[in-house]
Amino acid sequence: MTIGGIAKGVAMLEPHLATMFCFLATDAVIAADALQVSLRRAMDRSFNRVTVDGDESTSDTVAVLANGLAENAPLERSGRGLRQFRQALEAVAEKLAKMLVQDGEGATKLVQVRVSGARTRREALIAARSVANSPLVKTAICGADPNWGRIMMALGKGAAKVAADRVAIQIGEERIVERGMLRPDARMDRVEATMRGGEYTIGIELGLGRGADSVWTSDLTEEYVRLNSKYTT
């Protein structure tokens, strides 16, 4: 059984998709409703968790086609076979979603903003999006500047509950903030080396609960501005 996918982006991209097309195809034998549910779930964890500039569009399309040539035992609404299919579909969707962000206008970085310890999963997502869409965070990512104050700011301005003195921040493997303050022995040279790379994670622990979620974002670059200001539509 095989799943293939192709997608076209990008910019005007946040949750709920944007000027984007994604076509997935599989030879699995699968009931239409099981396929629909699988697709919705895969999107929620991939395309609906990326942002380039927080802007959106109305012309997004995601479609999955199944022609049944794999001649497997039909996949119904539950069961191990469907679970495996879902995992595979989610893996393909995540890969394509990350490629869309990497291919974002002017983007040079792919950064996962991962929030844990929020009061709820929804608040974790709100906090992650506030960080991932902050122009000051995104320009700091562009400049490989471990500017933890901007991350704290973006958390604070968002709608999710945050207690500054409980926040911990990790960039790559290095924890730089604990209890809302810079760790005196944080190895900032290691952090900067991570940030000069093309792909890494900013981990944020809020210390308030068990809600966790994450989004993928890109940096805000001069090239983004150039591409979006220097033509007339």
Add this chain to the structure above:
Amino acid sequence: MTIGGIAKGVAMLEPHLATMFCFLATDAVIAADALQVSLRRAMDRSFNRVTVDGDESTSDTVAVLANGLAENAPLERSGRGLRQFRQALEAVAEKLAKMLVQDGEGATKLVQVRVSGARTRREALIAARSVANSPLVKTAICGADPNWGRIMMALGKGAAKVAADRVAIQIGEERIVERGMLRPDARMDRVEATMRGGEYTIGIELGLGRGADSVWTSDLTEEYVRLNSKYTT
């Protein structure tokens, strides 16, 4: 009677103020509570209606000092004298707030986004901020591109109720969108001339109610990205 003011910005600036100081001074004889209420009101209509990048800071200060040397009849909680004082204070605050935006990092334009016809004043403000903070709108402002589709997008992605087929958009003196569509006879050359200037208004009529509000914003430029990515803090 005199009111003077001085302010320092800027960037990390949206509602609720940012890395910003503003000191106002007057020789008026005025009761402390009347002065406080006047200040709060003046801020609400000026500094809390500007945005450079939607980001915020915690180190904002606005203070007003009155030394009473004008020897006027004391201004109390109501009355014509206080109304005049308030108007003057609001005028000074608005002027300073606009100067902050003009002085924003990399900013080359000062644009008022004025929304009317929203269901409520609060929704008008939400809609105005969604437009004023959209990276795609702000880059279009930078490039003097009358990209009404991006304005529609920013309205649509916001939390305020919008009916696309009721939206009208005016840039400067020229109405370019009616019922959600480009007016065939809109004089786009006039619009572009307006947008090449340093200061203008984008007027948006939602056609849903009587709520109205506005914000001042700047453009998103390559210089903004350069200033915010090319240094380490």
